[in-house]
Amino acid sequence: MGFSKMFMLNLGLLITVAYLANVIYKYLLTKRFSKTNYALSVILIIFSGWICMKFGFQLKDNVIFDLRVVPLIIASAVYSNPLTLVIIGVGIGAARLTFGINDAAMAGFINLSILGVVCACLNIWIRGSNLRLITKGIITIVIVNVLNTVNIAIFGVIPVKQYLLEITPITFPLTLALSCAFALMLWDFQQDRKQTVDLKRVNGLLRKQTEELRKAKIVQEERARQLALASQYKSEFLANMSHELRTPLNSIINLAEIIAESEGGDGSGEEAANYGKIIHKSGLDLLHLINDILDLSKVEAGRLEIVREDVIIAEIMQLMELDFEHTASQKGLAFDIVQKPGLPCTISSDGQRIGQILRNLLSNAFKFTHQGGVRLEIRPADQEEAPPGDWIVFAVSDTGIGVPEDKHAAIFEMFRQADGSISRRYGGTGLGLPISKDLARLLGGFITLRSEEGKGSTFSLYLPINVDPKEDGAGDAGSDLADSVALGPR
Numbered sequence: 001m002g003f004s005k006m007f008m009l010n011l012g013l014l015i016t017v018a019y020l021a022n023v024i025y026k027y028l029l030t031k032r033f034s035k036t037n038y039a040l041s042v043i044l045i046i047f048s049g050w051i052c053m054k055f056g057f058q059l060k061d062n063v064i065f066d067l068r069v070v071p072l073i074i075a076s077a078v079y080s081n082p083l084t085l086v087i088i089g090v091g092i093g094a095a096r097l098t099f100g101i102n103d104a105a106m107a108g109f110i111n112l113s114i115l116g117v118v119c120a121c122l123n124i125w126i127r128g129s130n131l132r133l134i135t136k137g138i139i140t141i142v143i144v145n146v147l148n149t150v151n152i153a154i155f156g157v158i159p160v161k162q163y164l165l166e167i168t169p170i171t172f173p174l175t176l177a178l179s180c181a182f183a184l185m186l187w188d189f190q191q192d193r194k195q196t197v198d199l200k201r202v203n204g205l206l207r208k209q210t211e212e213l214r215k216a217k218i219v220q221e222e223r224a225r226q227l228a229l230a231s232q233y234k235s236e237f238l239a240n241m242s243h244e245l246r247t248p249l250n251s252i253i254n255l256a257e258i259i260a261e262s263e264g265g266d267g268s269g270e271e272a273a274n275y276g277k278i279i280h281k282s283g284l285d286l287l288h289l290i291n292d293i294l295d296l297s298k299v300e301a302g303r304l305e306i307v308r309e310d311v312i313i314a315e316i317m318q319l320m321e322l323d324f325e326h327t328a329s330q331k332g333l334a335f336d337i338v339q340k341p342g343l344p345c346t347i348s349s350d351g352q353r354i355g356q357i358l359r360n361l362l363s364n365a366f367k368f369t370h371q372g373g374v375r376l377e378i379r380p381a382d383q384e385e386a387p388p389g390d391w392i393v394f395a396v397s398d399t400g401i402g403v404p405e406d407k408h409a410a411i412f413e414m415f416r417q418a419d420g421s422i423s424r425r426y427g428g429t430g431l432g433l434p435i436s437k438d439l440a441r442l443l444g445g446f447i448t449l450r451s452e453e454g455k456g457s458t459f460s461l462y463l464p465i466n467v468d469p470k471e472d473g474a475g476d477a478g479s480d481l482a483d484s485v486a487l488g489p490r
Helices: 003-027 034-054 070-080 082-099 105-127 135-153 159-259 269-302 313-331 351-367 420-426 432-442 475-483
Strands: 311-312 333-340 346-349 373-380 392-399 446-451 457-464
Touching: 003 432, 034 070, 034 082, 034 475, 070 082, 070 135, 070 159, 082 105, 105 135, 105 346, 105 457, 135 159, 159 269, 311 313, 311 351, 313 333, 313 351, 313 373, 346 457, 351 373, 351 392, 351 432, 351 457
Parallel strands: 333 373
Antiparallel strands: 311 346, 373 392, 392 457, 446 457
């Protein structure tokens, strides 16, 4: 009866140790390194064997019967490294020596060391066998308990006949049954723990998928918004283009028909001349629109060629003065062209494209200015306003309607103007400045804007004075600089 009570006490202690180990792992060891957890688990198995011996059944002064083999059996199913099982067997055997070094203690040490080697071999067999887990567990429990009984009979201090006839019939069935019971309880506990871990993993995956779906939804909503915006811009552009193309074409067709039907007479020559002027202006407007569309398509297709040559700055000034002097006079606006000291006579660039950019900037300046004047200033760039190197600035300033700060970036986009009413009131397609921006980039430069609503604007074209053909990408750095100072075209 003493064996039964003491073995049940051992079983209760093993269950308690297992529960405490789970709590410690859950709240303390999960944040440690895996190697540390592995070493602590081995120590815990050895401690379980020691505590079984501590509360074992003491048959004589030096002879202790307990369930120390149970932790070793459990370890054979838990660990994948056979050497670990040898260490655990030797460790539990060495723990027996802490209760005194004597013949019984040495027998216990030898017994557990042998069982450690046997469990290591069983572990290799378990990993390679295709049998069900419960079958492999029963076979392991039976083999270890049988060998434990044989080892005690061989190495123990109790006479073999007395041990086999009086003690084994009681201890062997108890050890076998309690080993199976503890193994089943631990297996059930592990299944529950596995289900909990699986649920946590599934919940984590669901949370991750939910977050990814939320992000994807945001991306889709943003794309839908951009598509709707692009569709709106496209519609506005087509409406504007329809009006801009139809008006000059109708004028050309109608007035050409009138001239063709005119038979002359008093005053008919002067009237025909006026009609001719209107036809000429409408034709120029139509040509300008077509040129913008063609330039846009060339830029987008990467087919716009830049011809670098020595461009004389004085000639640029003269051309701009000739092109816009009449416009300034008609609108009653002052028009000044100023060249600051320190400029070279020529720059290496494409004169035709520089003129195209400046005409776009000056056309906008005159279009949106009703009083005051327009000024074109050509000067060297300061070091802090341009990338390293020598740069020249063509600054077009006006005293016109200005651009609201929140529209600085928007007006730099294709087909857009600061306000939808701008196109209806002033005309235009919103292509001039985006094309100018792309041309400036191709020339290795960039365009910036300083403007305040109602107080005029200053558009500045920055161009390198000399460009190495191998460094034609300098415009990218310039564009980054322009963006960093929150500037943009109109």
